[in-house]
Amino acid sequence: MAEMTGHSATGRVTKGEAAVSTALPSDYFELLKPRVMTLVVFTAIAGLVIAPGHLHPVLALIAILCIAVGAGASGALNMWYDADIDAVMTRTRSRPIPSGRVTRDEALAFGLTLAFFAVFVLGFLVNWLSAGLLAFTIFFYAVIYSMWLKRSTPQNIVIGGAAGAFPPMIGWAAVTGTVTLESLVLFAIIFIWTPPHFWALALFKSGDYEKVGVPMMPNVAGNRSTQNQILAYSLVLAPVGVLPWLMGFAGTAYGVVSIAAGLGFVWLALRCWQMPSDDKAMLPAKKLFAYSILYLFVLFGALILEAALPGLAALVMGVAS
Amino acid sequence: MSAETGPSEAELEERRRKAQRARSVAIGLALAAFVIILYVATWAKLGAGVLMRDL
Numbered sequence: 015m016a017e018m019t020g021h022s023a024t025g026r027v028t029k030g031e032a033a034v035s036t037a038l039p040s041d042y043f044e045l046l047k048p049r050v051m052t053l054v055v056f057t058a059i060a061g062l063v064i065a066p067g068h069l070h071p072v073l074a075l076i077a078i079l080c081i082a083v084g085a086g087a088s089g090a091l092n093m094w095y096d097a098d099i100d101a102v103m104t105r106t107r108s109r110p111i112p113s114g115r116v117t118r119d120e121a122l123a124f125g126l127t128l129a130f131f132a133v134f135v136l137g138f139l140v141n142w143l144s145a146g147l148l149a150f151t152i153f154f155y156a157v158i159y160s161m162w163l164k165r166s167t168p169q170n171i172v173i174g175g176a177a178g179a180f181p182p183m184i185g186w187a188a189v190t191g192t193v194t195l196e197s198l199v200l201f202a203i204i205f206i207w208t209p210p211h212f213w214a215l216a217l218f219k220s221g222d223y224e225k226v227g228v229p230m231m232p233n234v235a236g237n238r239s240t241q242n243q244i245l246a247y248s249l250v251l252a253p254v255g256v257l258p259w260l261m262g263f264a265g266t267a268y269g270v271v272s273i274a275a276g277l278g279f280v281w282l283a284l285r286c287w288q289m290p291s292d293d294k295a296m297l298p299a300k301k302l303f304a305y306s307i308l309y310l311f312v313l314f315g316a317l318i319l320e321a322a323l324p325g326l327a328a329l330v331m332g333v334a335s
Numbered sequence: 336m337s338a339e340t341g342p343s344e345a346e347l348e349e350r351r352r353k354a355q356r357a358r359s360v361a362i363g364l365a366l367a368a369f370v371i372i373l374y375v376a377t378w379a380k381l382g383a384g385v386l387m388r389d390l
Contacts, residue, residue: 036347036354039361072379076372131369139376 035120041110045093045121046086046128053310054085054181060314061185061200063321064263069140069189077140077188081181084132084148088177090125091156094118096164099226105219125156136188144187151180165227168234175208176201182314199257206251207310210244210283214303217241217286218296237291244302248283252276255313264317271316275309 058081062074069077093100093111101112110116116124129152137145159174167173179201186197213231216223217240220232231240255276259269282305285298342350 035358036350038354038357042358042361070379072375076376079372135372139380 035116037110037116037120041115042124044110045090045116045124047089047092048086050089050178051082051085053307054178055082056311056318057200057204057314058082058181058185060317061182061197062189063185063318064258065186065189065197067189073140074188077136077144077185080132080136080140080145081148081184083128084136084152085181087125087129087132088152088155090121090128091152092160094121094125095156095160097121099228102226103222105222140188141191143191143193144184147180147184147187147193151177151184154180166229168229168231170229171212172209175205175212178208179204196258196261196263199254199261202254202257203251203313204310206247206254207306210247210251210279211303211306211310213240213244214286214299214306217299218303241287241289241291245280245283245287248280252280255279255309258317265320268313268316268320272313275312278305279309 055078058078062069062077093109096106097109097111097118100106100109106112111118111121129149133145133149133152136148155174155177159170159177163170163174182200182204183193183197186200187193216230216232217237220230220237223230224233231243235243253276255272256269258264259266259272264272279302282298282302286302289296289298341347
């Protein structure tokens with residue numbers, strides 16, 4: 015038997031024709047893009063918590079789990095498709111597929127299986143509208159964004175940003191069984207936030223994207239045009255971020271937080287806009303990128319806290335009395 | 336010059352065995368979690384009604 019066994023440079027043990035994987039569960043977990051998943055879960059919780067109506071806590075937890083798994087499946091499918099360019103970019107070359115720990119076929123099977131279970135469990139146990147939205151989100155990210163837009167247009171992340179914007183809408187639909195103007199506003203906040211967030215990253219990582227031929231805005235239109243567009247989107251984002259308060263489905267605390275956070279966003283976008291387009295360190299772009307993540311967490315965190323605090327306070331008072 | 340850069344055959348076989356066991360445990364845990372989720376969700380959705388149905 016020994017003469018039939020060999021091993022490849024990637025550490026995969028081969029027996030005759032078949033390769034036997036040395037991938038660990040942690041490698042598969044990495045395929046789920048856990049950091050992206052955190053933001054998805056957080057925004058989905060916000061949609062679920064502020065939606066009018068009641069969903070059994072167990073079913074709410076299952077809905078969040080399904081949305082998380084669905085987002086993870088999208089990540090795995092994205093890594094399956096993008097393995098060729100991931101191997102070239104410094105930011106992504108240690109991912110499980112380019113580093114040889116997981117094969118593309120394994121990632122594809124893993125992603126499809128998780129997507130199937132996430133959608134059907136959400137449909138059977140919660141409702142089919144939220145399951146349909148989840149299925150569409152996975153399709154949008156894996157097919158529309160990864161396979162089509164990403165390599166064909168500098169508007170890739172503008173349109174592709176919709177995939178990341180659906181989770182709060184799914185959370186809302188899980189409770190109400192509908193899509194309303196309020197859930198569309200939550201969608202709009204993430205949708206408009208995505209371009210300045212990604213383009214700030216693309217400004218200081220443009221070399222990576224250029225190397226693999228991905229038409230990100232700085233490589234196609236240049237840094238100056240990207241900086242202009244970042245500022246334009248930020249000026250739209252700041253007021254849109256305040257809409258939940260203006261429309262009455264968030265309270266004053268959210269209103270104050272969103273105004274302050276929006277002003278901070280515009281201020282950093284302005285600093286980024288003032289940055290010389292041939293700046294080597296790109297510090298203002300790096301600051302804006304870091305702040306943009308904080309911005310979304312703060313806004314959706316405020317929505318969650320505002321909606322959950324009265325219930326928690328009542329619970330504490332009830333226990334105390 | 337016989338500089339060995341990669342792990343030996345025996346070491347790789349051991350890694351393969353450990354990885355396979357870890358994956359089996361992970362799949363087992365995921366299946367157990369799935370069963371528990373369905374069980375708890377059934378109670379959450381139907382409650383006592385799970386016993387009240389036309390036969």
